[in-house]
Amino acid sequence: MREFWHYFKNGLLGENPVLKLMIGLCSVLAVSVRVDNCLGMGMAVIFVLTCSSLVISLMRNFVPNEVRIPIFIVVISTFTTIVDLVMKAYLPPLSKAMGIFIPLIVVNCIIMARAEAFASRKPPLYAVADALGMGVGYTLVITAIGVVRELFGYGEFLSHPVFPESFQGMMAMILPPGAFLLIGIYIAILNWSLRRAKR
């Protein structure tokens, strides 16, 4: 059980996929304009990542080394398509807001990287711990970016106005540069505080 927490925490801070490994940034830049989109995207990534890590870990002794990548892709794309269809059916507005980025989870390198580097070598329990940690780590960062972008870009939080009517949104926050700047600031803060903690 201690091992489980160890792998889970790894994804939150030490190897946070966005701030430390810096993978899967494309969806972070594109989707993080509004907090509800971030949460939706986060849930979708957690689901796909956890399910595919579990399945890949269970199959790890059966999968021949030569075709492991195609098999991983089939597994990941199956779960992604399931998420896409279920969202279209039950959460159409969210599915519309995220558009192409749900199908693109297939090529999100977080999932492929964790399948290749972790899930295919470790027992299922640890694979799930790692996937949950990475997924939650991704969701936390993308939501932290989304809160700031929505607040300063639209003057709203979860689509509720926060500032008085006269507020003029910051265009840079709505456009991708805002996400780049915020990711940079967050990376700096994380590295700084990790270094301080070590001292």
Add this chain to the structure above:
Amino acid sequence: MTKILRTALALTVVCGVAALALSFVYVVTRERIASEARKELDEALALVFPEGENFTPIDLATLGPIPESKELQFLEAYEAIKGGKRQGIVVKVASTGYGGPIVLLIGVDTEKGTITGIRVLEHQETPGLGSNVAAEPFLSQFLGKPLTSPFTIGEDVQAVSGATISSRAVARACGKVAELLRGERE
């Protein structure tokens, strides 16, 4: 040889299971996705033609020769019916804007010869600039306009500031639809 077979077998089994799982999810969600899409279309149609009681899809060719151009494609057409009589026509067009096609639904009252409503269904314009062409202040300029208006930015339509190309795309779509339907007026 056995190695090749084993590899092929592994891939086949994985793909087979994946296909099964996907078919299952597809069958379960198919109805719902179709009904959500229909609901969305019905809501949009009711917004651009508030007087219409129901809408039936019609063949675009019945509206006359469809002008073909790279910047503007006619996609679908619907008849708006009220009290069993045709009151107007709603046309779905895609007009090329700044970031890609802007898909619009334009409602036309064929009795009065005016635009009854216009709605942006999809667009990829710059958020905060071009995306404003999908908002009320810009679109409401077209409401009630007669089909004979010029639909030209700077003449009878005010562009969204900083988004001339997007504004022009919407105005062009309206102009072409009006031109096509002018003949439909009874």
